[in-house]
Amino acid sequence: MSEAFSFELVSPEALVLGGEASEVVVPGSEGYFTVLAKHSPFMTTVKPGIVDVKMSDGEAKRIFVRGGFADVSPDGFTLLAEQATMLEDFNMEELDQDIQAARDDVKDSDGEKKAKAEAVLAQLEDSKAAVEAARN
Numbered sequence: 001m002s003e004a005f006s007f008e009l010v011s012p013e014a015l016v017l018g019g020e021a022s023e024v025v026v027p028g029s030e031g032y033f034t035v036l037a038k039h040s041p042f043m044t045t046v047k048p049g050i051v052d053v054k055m056s057d058g059e060a061k062r063i064f065v066r067g068g069f070a071d072v073s074p075d076g077f078t079l080l081a082e083q084a085t086m087l088e089d090f091n092m093e094e095l096d097q098d099i100q101a102a103r104d105d106v107k108d109s110d111g112e113k114k115a116k117a118e119a120v121l122a123q124l125e126d127s128k129a130a131v132e133a134a135r136n
Contacts, residue, residue, distance in 0.1 A: 003037035004056035006076030009063060011084040016063060020056040024077060026070055027051070027130070035070075035077050043071050048127040050087065050134040051079065062087040062134060066127055090131055099124045 002022035009017040024035045027049025046068045053061040066083035085091075102124050105117040 002054075002056075005035075005037040005039075007035075007053065007079075008076070009051065009053075009065075009079045009081060009084055011081045016081070016084040016086070017053065017061055021053055021077070022056050023052075023054040024079075025052040026079065027065070028070065035072055039072050039077070041073050043069065046070050046079065046081065048123055049130040051084075064090050064127070064131055064134070067123065087131070087134055092128070092131065095124065095128055095131070099128065 004020040004022050007017070007019065007021035007024055008015060022037070026033055026035065027047050029045040029047050032049075033044075046065055048066050049064075051063045051065055053063070055061065063081075064083075064085045064087055065079070065081040068079060068081035068084075071078045071080070099121065102117060102121040106114060106121055109117045
């Protein structure tokens with residue numbers, strides 16, 4: 001059995017998942033990375049995608065995150081997510097509504113506001129692609 005480490009996935013609303021994990025795969029801004037016990041310490045940003053967690057008891061969890069920060073330390077691994085939802089609870093209709101609203105913002109904006117709206121739209125579209133890929 002793999003060695004376990006402390007893992008917490010936290011959103012602004014609550015502790016989404018916490019406990020002893022044996023492996024966590026995260027969508028980092030530079031690509032997916034895997035954290036195992038005794039991983040070298042580091043911090044990085046997280047992009048929208050699916051976090052795959054294997055708990056020390058063998059249970060697998062899949063969580064959608066909409067970005068955030070990952071902090072691996074000798075004490076364990078903490079993932080601070082901007083938004084986090086268990087994949088089985090994810091509401092695609094809500095995301096589609098957010099995408100449509102972002103498209104309207106892009107259409108109705110100009111200059112710096114348009115650039116910000118385009119960035120939000122891109123993040124939402126990346127989120128949808130990640131969830132669709134995970135569900136297939």
